[in-house]
Amino acid sequence: xxxxxxxxxxxxxxxxxxxxxxxxxxxxxxxxxxxxxxxxxxxxxxxxxxxxxxxxxxxxxxxxxxxxxxxxxxxxxxxxxxxxxxxxxxxxxxxxxxxxxxxxxxxxxxxxxxxxxxxxxxxxxxxxxxxxxxxxxxxxxxxxxxxxxxxxxxxxxxxxxxxxxxxxxxxxxxxxxxxxxxxxxxxxxxxxxxxxxxxxxxxxxxxxxxxxxxxxxxxxxxxxxxxxxxxxxxxxxxxxxxxxxxxxxxxxxxxxxxxxxxxxxxxxxxxxxxxxxxxxxxxxxxxxxxxxxxxxxxxxxxxxxxxxxxxxxxxxxxxxxxxxxxxxxxxxxxxxxxxxxxxxxxxxxxxxxxxxxxxxxxxxxxxxxxxxxxxxxxxxxxxxxxxxxxxxxxxxxxxxxxxxxxxxxxxxxxxxxxxxxxxxxxxxxxxxxxxxxxxxxxxxxxxxxxxxxxxxxxxxxxxxxxxxxxxxxxxxxxxxxxxxxxxxxxxxxxxxxxxxxxxxxxxxxxxxxxxxxxxxxxxxxxxxxxxxxxxxxxxxxxxxxxxxxxxxxxxxxxxxxxxxxxxxxxxxxxxxxxxxxxxxxxxxxxxxxxxxxxxxxxxxxxxxxxx
Amino acid sequence: xxxxxxxxxxxxxxxxxxxxxxxxxxxxxxxxxxxxxxxxxxxxxxxxxxxxxxxxxxxxxxxxxxxxxxxxxxxxxxxxxxxxxxxxxxxxxxxxxxxxxxxxxxxxxxxxxxxxxxxxxxxxxxxxxxxxxxxxxxxxxxxxxxxxxxxxxxxxxxxxxxxxxxxxxxxxxxxxxxxxxxxxxxxxxxxxxxxxxxxxxxxxxxxxxxxxxxxxxxxxxxxxxxxxxxxxxxxxxxxxxxxxxxxxxxxxxxxxxxxxxxxxxxxxxxxxxxxxxxxxxxxxxxxxxxxxxxxxxxxxxxxxxxxxxxxxxxxxxxxxxxxxxxxxxxxxxxxxxxxxxxxxxxxxxxxxxxxxxxxxxxxxxxxxxxxxxxxxxxxx
Numbered sequence: 001x002x003x004x005x006x007x008x009x010x011x012x013x014x015x016x017x018x019x020x021x022x023x024x025x026x027x028x029x030x031x032x033x034x035x036x037x038x039x040x041x042x043x044x045x046x047x048x049x050x051x052x053x054x055x056x057x058x059x060x061x062x063x064x065x066x067x068x069x070x071x072x073x074x075x076x077x078x079x080x081x082x083x084x085x086x087x088x089x090x091x092x093x094x095x096x097x098x099x100x101x102x103x104x105x106x107x108x109x110x111x112x113x114x115x116x117x118x119x120x121x122x123x124x125x126x127x128x129x130x131x132x133x134x135x136x137x138x139x140x141x142x143x144x145x146x147x148x149x150x151x152x153x154x155x156x157x158x159x160x161x162x163x164x165x166x167x168x169x170x171x172x173x174x175x176x177x178x179x180x181x182x183x184x185x186x187x188x189x190x191x192x193x194x195x196x197x198x199x200x201x202x203x204x205x206x207x208x209x210x211x212x213x214x215x216x217x218x219x220x221x222x223x224x225x226x227x228x229x230x231x232x233x234x235x236x237x238x239x240x241x242x243x244x245x246x247x248x249x250x251x252x253x254x255x256x257x258x259x260x261x262x263x264x265x266x267x268x269x270x271x272x273x274x275x276x277x278x279x280x281x282x283x284x285x286x287x288x289x290x291x292x293x294x295x296x297x298x299x300x301x302x303x304x305x306x307x308x309x310x311x312x313x314x315x316x317x318x319x320x321x322x323x324x325x326x327x328x329x330x331x332x333x334x335x336x337x338x339x340x341x342x343x344x345x346x347x348x349x350x351x352x353x354x355x356x357x358x359x360x361x362x363x364x365x366x367x368x369x370x371x372x373x374x375x376x377x378x379x380x381x382x383x384x385x386x387x388x389x390x391x392x393x394x395x396x397x398x399x400x401x402x403x404x405x406x407x408x409x410x411x412x413x414x415x416x417x418x419x420x421x422x423x424x425x426x427x428x429x430x431x432x433x434x435x436x437x438x439x440x441x442x443x444x445x446x447x448x449x450x451x452x453x454x455x456x457x458x459x460x461x462x463x464x465x466x467x468x469x470x471x472x473x474x475x476x477x478x479x480x481x482x483x484x485x486x487x488x489x490x491x492x493x494x495x496x497x498x499x500x501x502x503x504x505x506x507x508x509x510x511x512x513x514x515x516x517x518x519x520x521x522x523x524x525x526x527x528x529x530x531x532x533x534x535x536x537x538x539x540x541x542x543x544x545x546x547x548x549x550x551x552x553x554x555x556x557x558x559x560x561x562x563x564x565x566x567x568x569x570x571x572x573x574x575x576x577x578x579x580x581x582x583x584x585x586x587x588x589x590x591x592x593x594x595x596x597x598x599x600x601x602x603x604x605x606x607x608x609x610x611x
Numbered sequence: 612x613x614x615x616x617x618x619x620x621x622x623x624x625x626x627x628x629x630x631x632x633x634x635x636x637x638x639x640x641x642x643x644x645x646x647x648x649x650x651x652x653x654x655x656x657x658x659x660x661x662x663x664x665x666x667x668x669x670x671x672x673x674x675x676x677x678x679x680x681x682x683x684x685x686x687x688x689x690x691x692x693x694x695x696x697x698x699x700x701x702x703x704x705x706x707x708x709x710x711x712x713x714x715x716x717x718x719x720x721x722x723x724x725x726x727x728x729x730x731x732x733x734x735x736x737x738x739x740x741x742x743x744x745x746x747x748x749x750x751x752x753x754x755x756x757x758x759x760x761x762x763x764x765x766x767x768x769x770x771x772x773x774x775x776x777x778x779x780x781x782x783x784x785x786x787x788x789x790x791x792x793x794x795x796x797x798x799x800x801x802x803x804x805x806x807x808x809x810x811x812x813x814x815x816x817x818x819x820x821x822x823x824x825x826x827x828x829x830x831x832x833x834x835x836x837x838x839x840x841x842x843x844x845x846x847x848x849x850x851x852x853x854x855x856x857x858x859x860x861x862x863x864x865x866x867x868x869x870x871x872x873x874x875x876x877x878x879x880x881x882x883x884x885x886x887x888x889x890x891x892x893x894x895x896x897x898x899x900x901x902x903x904x905x906x907x908x909x910x911x912x913x914x915x916x917x918x919x920x921x922x923x924x925x926x927x928x929x930x931x932x933x934x935x936x937x938x939x940x941x942x943x944x945x946x947x948x949x950x951x952x953x954x955x956x957x958x959x960x961x962x963x964x965x966x967x968x969x970x971x972x973x974x975x976x977x978x979x980x981x982x983x984x985x986x987x988x989x990x991x
Contacts (some may be wrong), residue, residue, distance in 0.1 A: 424629075497706035500667050503693035503698040505720030506771060512694075515719070519710050 026418050026427045033434045034416055036477050038114060039172065040453035047452045048072065048279045055276065056123045069278035084274075085281065088265040092285075095175055095250065096243035099182035103243070107190025114191075115198035117319045119564050120329050126195070127586070131340045133188035134585045135578045136538035136555065138248035140181045142574055143343030145252060146350045146567060148172040156357035156567075158346070171406045173257040182243045184339055189242060192233045197231035234299035241292035245285065245442025247541035252562060262288075263444045263541070270448065270545055282448035288441035342580065351571035368568035379564070384572045390557055397553040399468070400543075402538035404475040409529040411476060412483025414519070419484065420491045434483075439481040443542040451545045466548045478542055479532045486592075490524035527591035534584035538577055614677035618643040618775060618807040619664055624673030626659055626831075629677035632896050633659040635831035636673070641809060648802050648810045649817040650842075651828035652854065657811045658703075660828070661777050664809060665700050666693035678774055694723070699775040699806070703761050706786060713717050713917050714739070720771040732903030738770040741803070758789045762796075763890035768803055776806040782817060794820055815855045819843060827851045845961070849968035852897045852961055857981060859925070861935050863896040864965065875962065875973070878933050881909045881983045885977035893965035900938035902959035909952040910982045912937075926951065954980045 051059075062068065075085050110129060114122045132140065148167040149157040159167040171174055201224060209223045229539045247263040262285045269278030320330050351357060354365040355376070367374065371383040379478060384390045415435055422428030438446060450473070452465040464470040494517065502512040540555040547556060554573050561569040619641040626634040641647045649657035660699045663675060666682065669690055675683040677698070682691040699720075707716050716736050721731045740743050742762040752763065761781060768776055772871055781797075790897045798821060812818055818825050819839040826836045827850075835847035838880040846852035853860055865877030869890040874883040877896040888894070910929030912935065923941045927934060928951055931988055935954060939945065957975035964971055 048883040444648065498708055500665075500693070500722070501700065501702060501708070501767075502719065502891045503667065504665055504692050504696075504698060504777075505723055505767065506697070507719070507723035508694050511723050516708055520708075 006309075022418070022421055023427070025414075026422055026431060029415060029418060030434065031429060032429065033431070036473065037434055037437050039458070040449045043456060044282065044449045044452035046278050046281065048276050050276075052276070054273060056382055057607075062105050070359055072280055075277045075280040084265060084269070084277065088260040088262050088281075089284070091175065091259060092244060092263070095178045096240055096246070098175075099186065099243045100236055100240040101181040102179065102183035102192045103187040103239050104232070106187035107192075107235065107239075108194055108232060109535070110187070110332065110336075111191050111198050113328065115195050117321050117328075118325065119321065119332060120325075121333070125332065125336060126455060128340055129191055130188045130585075131582055132185055132343075133192070134534070135185075135343075136540070136558075136574060136581065137185055137246060138252055138540070139347070139574055139578060140343045141177075141249040141252045142183050142558070142562065142567070142570060143346045144177050144181055145172075145562070146346050146356075146571070148177070149356075149567075150256075156355065158359060161357060161359045169257060173253050174259045177253045178259075181249050181253065182246055182314045185246075185249065186239050186242055192240050193235040193238065194228070197228050197235075201227045205593035230299050236295035236300065237292050241289045241442075243294065244289055244292065245444065245541075247442075247444045247544070248559075263442065266444055266448060267365040267544065270451070279452055282445040284403070286441050286445040286449075289442045289445070293440045302327075311499045335353075344575065347571040347575055351575065353568060356567055360452060368572050378566055378569070381566070381569070384576070386571060387569075389552075390554070390569070390573065393552050393554045393557045396551050397537055397555070400471055400475065400539075400551075400553060401489055401533045403472050404479065404536040405533035406481045407472065407476045408479045408532040411480060411524050412487045412528060413525060415480070415484050416487035419488055435484045436481050438477050443478065443539075444545070446474060447542050447545040452544065465546070466550070468551055470546055471543050471551060473544055474546060475532075475536050479535055483528045483532065486524055486528050487521070490521055494520040522537065523591045529586040530588035530591070532585050534581040534588070538581045548606040579606050615643060616676070617641055618645070618678060619809065620674075620679075621660070621663070621990075622674045622676075622677060624660075624670045625669060626656075626661060626663060627671050630829050634663065634670075637831065637833060639826060639833060639836075641807060643807055644797045644805055646808045646810065646889040647820055648812060648825045649828055650812060650815065650817045650825050650855075652764040653813055655828040656831040657813075657828050658779055658830075660971045661700075661779055661809060661811050664775070665698055665777050665985045666696045668692060696775075697771070698775045698777055699771050699773035701761075701764045701768050701769060701779065701781045705752075705764040707732045707763055707767075709752055710990040712748065712752075713744060713750050713752065713755065715799065716752065717748075717766045717770050720767065724771065727964050734770055738766040741769070741800070757785055758793065761785060761789075761793060761854055765800065769800070769806070772804075773806060775802070776808045778808065779808045780812055781810075782812075782814075790914055791815075792805060796819060819855070820915040827854065829854075830888075834944055845970070846897075847899070847970050849895055849963040849970075852963070852970075856897075856899055859900050859936050861898045861900075862931075863898065865894045865896050865962075867892045874976070877955075877980075879930055879983050880955055880980040882955065882960070882973075882975065884957060884973055886974075887963060887972040888964065894971070895965050895968070896955070896962045897963065898935070898955045899959065902956050903935070903937045904956050904979050906954055906979070906984070907952055909954040912951045912953060914947055914949040914951060916947060917945055925929045930952070954982070954984060 010453065048071050049067050049069060051062045051064055051068050051070065052066045055062070055071075056064065058074075059070070062070070075081060110125075113119050113222065114126055114129075119125070145151045145157070148171055149160075150166050150169060150172045157167060157172075159165075159171075205227065206219065209219045216224070244265060246261075247267065250261045251264045251267065252257075254260060255268075262281055266278050266281040266285065269281060270276070349359070351368055352364050352366065353359070354363050354367065365371065366384055367377065369383045370385045373382040374381050379389055389406060415431060419428050419432050422431070441449070450470060451465070454467075454470045457463045463472075497537060499512055499517055502516045503509075538555060539553070542560065544556060544559070545554065547553065552560075554577060558570040558573045559566065560576075561573070581607060619639070621637055621639040623634050623636045623638060624634055625632060634700075635656075637656075637660065643713065649660055649925055652655045659668060662678070663670055663683065666831075670683050670685055672685060674681055674686075677696060681689050682696055683689060686896075690787050693770060708719070713872060714735055718731055718735045718918060721734055724845040726734070735748075737746075739748055742764055742765055744759065747759060747763075752760055755763065761784070764781070768778075780798075782793055785793060791795045794817060803820075808816075810821060822839055824836060825842045826843060828834065829850055835842060838847070842851060842855055846855060849862075853862075862890070863877035863880070865875045865882075867875055867886045867888050867890050872881075872883060873885055874881055875894060875896060876882075877894070881897065886892075886894070903964075912930045912932050914926055914928050915934075916927040918925040919941075921941070924939050924945065926937045926939055926945055928937060929935075935953070937951070939951075947950065956978065957980055958978050960973075962971050963969060964972040
C-alpha cells in the first residue's frame with residue numbers, strides 16, 4: 001500500500017515536470033539514428049570480414065558466410081596491395097595535402113584582403129568568390145578537360161585547336177590537374193572559414209598592442225598571427241578532409257591514365273566486383289577523414305571561445321593598401337572573375353559546338369541544347385531539352401532534391417528542438433554527436449556504407465538496394481548535421497524568453513508555435529531547406545554507388561556523357577545545375593543573413609547594444 | 612477567519628537543476644496588491660522563484676498557490692501551465708517579439724485569449740496611453756529606444772489585467788538616468804493598476820525605494836522578509852546587513868563583556884549596554900556611514916580621503932589599523948590630513964554573533980559608544 005502510493009507520487013512528479021514526452025521523443029530519435037547511422041556502419045564492417053558467394057572465385061575452399069580476415073589481408077598485404085591500396089593512398093595524401101595547402105594559401109590571402117583591407121568592392125567579391133565552391137565539384141574538372149583533353153578520353157580540346165598538338169599527359173591528367181582543380185574548387189571553403197576569423201580579431205587587442213609602441217610587423221607577428229593561427233590550422237585540416245574525400249575530380253582527371261586515389265579506387269573496386277576490398281578502402285578513408293575533421297573541430301572549438309567574445313561590434317580597423325590599392329584590386333578581381341567565368345564560358349562554348357575539336361564560329365550549334373535527334377550526330381540523341389532520358393534524370397534529381405530538402409528541414413527542426421530541450425544532459429549530447437557523425441564520413445565512403453547495408457535485408461526490413469528510398473535516406477543522413485546545427489543556432493538565437501513571453505501572455509502551445517516560434521525560425525528553416533536542395537541537386541559521390549539506372553540523376557548523366565565522349569551534353573547539364581545550385585545557395589545565404597543579429601528585426605528580442 | 616488568501620503562496624518549494632538546489636524548501640506569501648521584491652546576489656535563485664510563479668519552471672517539490680488555488684503541486688500531479696495562470700511578466704531583456712509591431716506585441720495576449728477585435732483595440736489603446744506610447748504603435752521593437760522597449764514590455768504585461776505582475780530585473784538593461792525615471796514610473800503604475808507585483812532585482816536601491824516588502828535571498832533560501840525599513844535597520848543576518856548596505860558598511864570584530872562594565876568591546880570602541888549573549892562571545896558590530904557621531908571625546912581619526920556625494924561627504928578615516936567610512940554634513944570643512952574624533956551611535960548599530968552571523972539583541976545603556984581606552988580592562 002505504502003509503496004504503491006510512493007510510486008504514484010514519483011510518477012506524478014515526473015509527469016508534472018513535463019519531461020516524460022521529451023524523453024520519449026529523445027529515445028525514439030536516438031533509436032532511429034542508431035538504425036540509420038550506426039547500424040549501416042556495423043554492416044559494412046561485417047561485410048569486410050565475411051566470405052561471400054562472390055568471393056568463391058578467389059578461394060573456393062572457404063564456405064560462404066565464414067568470418068575471415070582474408071579481405072583485410074588481401075587489401076593490406078596481398079600481391080595487389082601496392083597498386084590497389086598503397087599507391088592510391090600515397091596519391092590521395094599527395095593530392096589532398098597539396099591542394100589543401102594551395103586552397104588555404106588562396107583562401108587566406110583573399111580572406112585577409114576582404115576582411116582587413118580597403119580593397120574596393122569587397123561585398124561583391126565575397127559573393128563571387130564563393131561560387132566555385134557552390135558549383136558541382138567537377139565543373140572545373142570538366143572545363144579542364146575541355147581545355148586539355150587528350151585522345152585518351154575522346155580527344156578534342158581547346159589546346160589542340162589552338163596549337164594543333166595534343167596536350168602532354170601530365171598537363172591533361174594526373175596529380176597536377178587534380179591538385180589545381182581541387183584547389184580552385186575548395187579555396188572558397190577556406191575563405192569562408194577564415195573571413196570571420198580575420199573579422200573577429202578584437203580590435204582592442206590590436207590597439208592595446210599598438211599603444212605599447214610596437215612596430216606594425218611585431219604586432220603582426222606577436223598578436224594578429226597568434227590570434228588567427230588556430231583558425232588557419234583548422235581551416236587547413238577541414239579543407240584537407242574535403243579534398244581527401246573528393247571523388248569526381250580525381251576520377252575524371254585521374255582514371256583515364258589509371259591514376260587512382262583512395263576515393264576513386266574505392267569506386268573502381270566496387271564497380272569491378274571487388275566489393276569487400278572496396279569496403280576496406282572505405283573504412284580506411286573514413287578513419288583518416290574522421291580523424292582530420294575531429295582535429296579540425298577541436299582546433300576550431302578552442303578558437304571559438306574568443307572569436308565570439310571579440311565578434312561584438314568592435315570592428316577591426318582596415319589596413320590601407322595605399323598606392324598598392326589599384327594593383328592589388330586588379331589582381332584580386334581578375335583572379336576571382338577568371339576562376340568563376342573561365343570554366344563556365346568554356347563549358348558554355350563547348351556545349352554549343354557540333355564537334356568538340358573546332359572552336360570556329362561555323363561549328364556552333366544549338367543541337368545539344370534543343371536539337372531533334374539527328375543520327376549519327378551525338379549517337380542520335382536529341383538536345384537536353386527534348387531528350388527523354390535526360391528529362392527523366394532531371395525529374396529524378398528534382399524529386400530527390402525536394403524530398404531530401406523537406407525531410408532534412410523537418411528532421412533538423414525536430415532534432416534541434418530536442419537537443420535544445422535536453423542541453424547539458426547525456427542524452428542531448430549523444431543526440432548531438434550522433435547526428436554529427438555522418439559529417440565526418442566522406443560522401444563516397446558513406447555511399448559505400450549504405451551500399452553494404454542496403455544490399456542485405458535486416459530483420460523485417462527488406463533489401464533496400466535499388467530503391468529511391470535509400471537515395472533519400474543517405475542524403476538526409478549526410479545533410480542532417482548542417483540542418484541540425486543551423487536550426488539549433490537559430491533556436492538558441494530566438495531566445496527562449498520570446499516563447500515564454502507568449503506563454504505568459506496566455507497563448508496555448510500551438511498558438512505560441514504558430515505566431516512566435518515559426519515566424520522567427522522560418523528564414524532559417526527555408527534557408528536550410530534550400531541548402532539541402534542545392535546539395536542534393538549537385539550530389540554525385542554520395543549516390544553514385546547506390547543509384548540504379550531507374551533512378552539516374554542529372555549528375556550521373558553528366559558522368560555518363562563524359563565517359564561516352566559527348567562532353568557537350570555533360571556541359572549543358574552541368575551549366576543548368578550550376579545555375580540552379582548557385583541561385584539556391586545565394587537565396588539561402590540571403591535568408592540566413594536575415595536571421596543574423598543586427599539585420600533588421602532579427603536580433604531575437606534583444607535590443608541592439610543592450611547587453 | 613481570513614477573508615482573503617494571499618495572492619501568492621509558496622510552501623516548501625524546491626527546484627533542482629541537476630544536483631544544484633536553485634530553490635531550497637522555500638516558503639513565501641505575497642499579499643494582494645503588494646509590491647514585493649526578491650532581492651539577492653546573482654545565482655541566489657530569485658529569478659527561478661519568479662519563473663516558478665509564472666509557470667515557466669516546474670517545481671520538484673512543494674506547492675505553489677495563486678489566489679488560493681494550487682497551480683503547481685507535483686505530489687498530486689498538479690501543474691497549471693503559464694498560459695493559464697493569468698500572470699503578466701516583464702523579462703530582463705524585454706523579450707519583445709521582433710516580427711510584430713509595438714501594437715501587435717501588446718495585442719498578442721488579448722488575441723491569445725480570444726478577446727474580440729473592437730474590445731482589443733480599446734484595451735491596447737488604453738495600455739499604450741498608460742505607458743505614454745500612443746504614437747509608437749506602428750513601429751517595430753528595434754525602431755524604438757531602450758526605455759520605450761521597456762515600456763512596451765510593461766504595456767504588454769499589463770494589458771490583460773493580470774492578477775499578478777512579475778518583473779525580472781526590468782531596469783538592468785537601461786542606463787542610469789533612465790533607470791531612475793523608470794523607478795518613478797513603476798511606482799506610479801503599481802499605484803494605478805493595483806496589481807500584485809513580484810519584482811526581482813540585485814540592486815538594493817531599487818528594492819528599498821519601490822517595495823512594500825522585501826525578501827532577501829541567498830543560496831535558494833529566504834534569509835529575511837520585511838519592509839524596507841526593517842530590512843535596512845534590523846537585518847536578520849550579517850549577510851543581509853552587508854548586502855543591503857553594500858558597499859559602505861564598517862565591520863568591527865568585537866567581544867561581549869560583563870565586567871567591569873557590561874557592554875561590547877569592538878575595535879577601538881567600547882559600547883556600553885546589555886547583549887543577549889554570554890560574556891566572551893565573539894561578535895561583529897556593523898556600523899553604517901551615517902551611524903557615527905562626531906564628538907570631541909571620541910576616537911581620533913586622520914582623514915585619508917573625502918568623497919563628495921552631493922548632499923553630504925563620505926570621509927574615509929584611519930585610527931591605527933582601523934579604517935572607517937563616515938558620512939558627515941556637506942558643509943563640514945575636512946580635507947585629507949584633517950583630524951576628526953568619532954564614536955558609533957549605539958542606536959544605529961547592528962550586532963551579530965561572529966560564528967553564526969545571526970543578529971542578536973543589544974540594549975545600549977547610552978546612545979553612544981566611548982573610546983575603549985577610557986574603560987580599561989583586558990583586551991580580548
